[in-house]
Amino acid sequence: MDIRNIAIIAHVDHGKTTLVDKILHATKVFRENQDTGELIMDNNDLERERGITIFSKNAAVEYKGVKINVIDTPGHADFGGEVERVLKMADGVCLLVDAFEGPMPQTRFVLQKALALGLKPIVIINKVDKPNCRPDEVHDAVFELFFNLDATEEQLDFPTFYGSGKNGWFNDSLTQSEDITPLLDGIIKHVPQPKVSEGPLQMQITSLDYSSFLGRIAIGKVARGTVKENQPIALMQDGGVIKKQRVRELYVFEGMGKKKVSEVVAGDLCAVVGLEGFNIGDTIADADNPEALEVISVDEPTMNMQFSINNSPFFGRDGKFVTSRHLRDRLMKETEKNLALRVYDTDSADSFMVYGRGILHLGVLIETMRREGYELTIGQPQVITKEIDGKKHEPFETLVVDVPQEYASKVIDLVTRRKGEMLVMETKGEMQHLEFEIPSRGLLGLRTNMLTNTAGEAVMNHRFSEYKPWKGPIPGRNNGVLIAKDNGTTTGYSLDKLQDRGYFFVDPGEEVYRGQVIGENNKPGDIVVNSNEGKKLTNHRASGSDAATNIAPKREMTLEECMEYIQQDECIEVTPVNIRMRKVILDENERVKQQKRMSAEAV
Structure with a gap:
C-alpha cells in the first residue's frame, strides 16, 4: 500500500492539533453525525485544561488510496524530548507557522531537528484570516530560517500552503478553497514514500503505549524487512545487550485507534505487543542476523529539583502513595518513556534529584503524580551548571x-x-x-x-x-513571607488584623501548620504571625467594635507559580488535594540556629 508518514511541527498555539482535527474530518474518519468536539488528539486531562499538547500521538487516515500516518507533536520547548524521538518515524514534516507571529523559538528548534534528519518540509501558513496578518513577510522569514539552519537545496525548495485551520480551508495560494483537500493532495505529491533498504528486519522503538490488558506496547517505524505475528526477534539494547523475544501481537494505526494485523512491511508505523524490558531507542531486529540502528540522542536537561517524601504535619491525609519506595518506583517508571528526564538517588533514602528540561516539564510530571494519588515535597528548581x-x-x-x-x-x-x-x-x-x-x-x-x-x-x-x-548573582524575590506560628485553623479576626502586613495565600477557616508560608510580606524579611487567634468574647457589646471583617480574597497560586516563587530555604508540599508552600525547617528556633551556622561558615 502507498504510505506517507508526516509529523506536524510548530510553535505552541500555532494550530497543530486543530489541523489534525480537520484532516481527520476531511478523510471521513468519523460518522457524519458523530459529535467529536475540538482538539480530538489532546485526550489527556492535563492537555485539555492547559490547552497545550504534551504527549505526541499518532493517527492514520486514508485519502485517494494512500495511507497517511499523522504524528501530532508538542509545541512547547519543555517537551522537546517528545518531538526529537518521534521525528524518527516521519519522512516529511508539515511546518505550521502563524501568519501574524511568524517563526518563533520553538519553530527553529524543531525545524533544526527535522532538517538534520533529512525530512522533506511542507510549510503551512495558518490563521491568514486574522487581522494584521502578514503571510508574505512570514513566508520570507521562514525561507530565511531554513537558509540559516543550513537546509539543502531540495529542502529550500519547499511548497507553501496558506489557510485557516479554524475555518477548515488550505490552499497553495491566498485564495480561499472549499476545504483542506489541496493540502492533502500536496502531502501525497511532495512527501516521499518511506525509504526502505533491503535486508533483514530492523525497527526502532520511538514511543511507548500502555494498556492494562496488553501491558507495555512498543511503537515505531519498520525501517527494513517485515515483522510478523509470533515471529522470534532480537531486542538490541544500549551497551550491546541482546535479548531473544517473540512478537505476540501486531497493530497498525487506523483513524484514532489501532487495527490488529498479522504482518507489517517496511515503511509503515506499527505497535508491537509482547516484548518485555524494552526501552525507547532499542532496536527490534532479525533473530538470526541482528543489526542495531543508531540510538536516539536527546538534548541534555537544564534544570533539577529535589523530590522528597511529604514530611509535613499533614502527611498521609490526602494521598494513597506516600512512602519513598512509592516515589522512587514512580519516578523510575517515568524515565522509561520520558527521555529528557533523569532521576538520581541522593545521600538521603527519602530524596531524589530529578533533572528535566524546564519548569513546565517538571511541573507536568508533578501534576500527573499528584492526580494519581502521590504526596511529595519538592525543593526550589536549580539550573545545571x-x-x-x-x-x-x-x-x-x-x-x-x-x-x-x-x-x-x-x-x-x-x-x-x-x-x-x-x-x-x-x-x-x-x-x-x-x-x-x-x-x-x-x-x-x-x-x-x-x-x-x-x-x-x-x-x-x-x-x-x-x-x-556564569553571569554572577541574579536578584530573586524582594519581599519576605508571612509564616504561620502554630498549628490550627486560621480565623477571620486574625487575618483582618494582619492585612496591613501583606497579602495571604490562605482564607479564614483553613487548617495551617507551624512553618507554613501563608502570605507575602510587604517588605523584605520573613515574619512569623499568629493567624489562628480568635476574638475574645465578653458579655458586653460596644457599638462599632463588632464591625464585620473585610478580608481580601486569598491569592491563588498554580504549581508552576509556586515553583518560581519559593527560595532556597523553602519547599512545596504537593498532595492530591492541596499545594502548600512551607519552610524546609518548620521550627522557628531551628531556622535561626541554621542561619547563624551558615553565617559563621561563610565568614
Whole structure:
C-alpha cells in the first residue's frame, strides 16, 4: 500500500492539533453525525485544561488510496524530548507557522531537528484570516530560517500552503478553497514514500503505549524487512545487550485507534505487543542476523529539583502513595518513556534529584503524580551548571517577548535586571517584538512579574540555546513571607488584623501548620504571625467594635507559580488535594540556629 508518514511541527498555539482535527474530518474518519468536539488528539486531562499538547500521538487516515500516518507533536520547548524521538518515524514534516507571529523559538528548534534528519518540509501558513496578518513577510522569514539552519537545496525548495485551520480551508495560494483537500493532495505529491533498504528486519522503538490488558506496547517505524505475528526477534539494547523475544501481537494505526494485523512491511508505523524490558531507542531486529540502528540522542536537561517524601504535619491525609519506595518506583517508571528526564538517588533514602528540561516539564510530571494519588515535597528548581575549561558555565536561553508598545520599556527593564541582553527589537503591527539572551536562572519568576507589569498583555516564549560563562548573582524575590506560628485553623479576626502586613495565600477557616508560608510580606524579611487567634468574647457589646471583617480574597497560586516563587530555604508540599508552600525547617528556633551556622561558615 502507498504510505506517507508526516509529523506536524510548530510553535505552541500555532494550530497543530486543530489541523489534525480537520484532516481527520476531511478523510471521513468519523460518522457524519458523530459529535467529536475540538482538539480530538489532546485526550489527556492535563492537555485539555492547559490547552497545550504534551504527549505526541499518532493517527492514520486514508485519502485517494494512500495511507497517511499523522504524528501530532508538542509545541512547547519543555517537551522537546517528545518531538526529537518521534521525528524518527516521519519522512516529511508539515511546518505550521502563524501568519501574524511568524517563526518563533520553538519553530527553529524543531525545524533544526527535522532538517538534520533529512525530512522533506511542507510549510503551512495558518490563521491568514486574522487581522494584521502578514503571510508574505512570514513566508520570507521562514525561507530565511531554513537558509540559516543550513537546509539543502531540495529542502529550500519547499511548497507553501496558506489557510485557516479554524475555518477548515488550505490552499497553495491566498485564495480561499472549499476545504483542506489541496493540502492533502500536496502531502501525497511532495512527501516521499518511506525509504526502505533491503535486508533483514530492523525497527526502532520511538514511543511507548500502555494498556492494562496488553501491558507495555512498543511503537515505531519498520525501517527494513517485515515483522510478523509470533515471529522470534532480537531486542538490541544500549551497551550491546541482546535479548531473544517473540512478537505476540501486531497493530497498525487506523483513524484514532489501532487495527490488529498479522504482518507489517517496511515503511509503515506499527505497535508491537509482547516484548518485555524494552526501552525507547532499542532496536527490534532479525533473530538470526541482528543489526542495531543508531540510538536516539536527546538534548541534555537544564534544570533539577529535589523530590522528597511529604514530611509535613499533614502527611498521609490526602494521598494513597506516600512512602519513598512509592516515589522512587514512580519516578523510575517515568524515565522509561520520558527521555529528557533523569532521576538520581541522593545521600538521603527519602530524596531524589530529578533533572528535566524546564519548569513546565517538571511541573507536568508533578501534576500527573499528584492526580494519581502521590504526596511529595519538592525543593526550589536549580539550573545545571557545567565546568568548561576550568570556568563555571550555565545554560542560556533565547527569550522572545511580544508586547504592546507602551509596555516595551518595562519588559526590557525586567529582563536586563536579570542579566538578559537584548538582541532584536522590531515592530510587528501594534506589537513590539523583543528578543533577548538570558541565563535560565533569570527566567525563574519572570513570567509572573512580566504579566503583572504588562497588564497580562505580554506573550513570552523561550528555548535553550547554549552554555555560557556564569553571569554572577541574579536578584530573586524582594519581599519576605508571612509564616504561620502554630498549628490550627486560621480565623477571620486574625487575618483582618494582619492585612496591613501583606497579602495571604490562605482564607479564614483553613487548617495551617507551624512553618507554613501563608502570605507575602510587604517588605523584605520573613515574619512569623499568629493567624489562628480568635476574638475574645465578653458579655458586653460596644457599638462599632463588632464591625464585620473585610478580608481580601486569598491569592491563588498554580504549581508552576509556586515553583518560581519559593527560595532556597523553602519547599512545596504537593498532595492530591492541596499545594502548600512551607519552610524546609518548620521550627522557628531551628531556622535561626541554621542561619547563624551558615553565617559563621561563610565568614
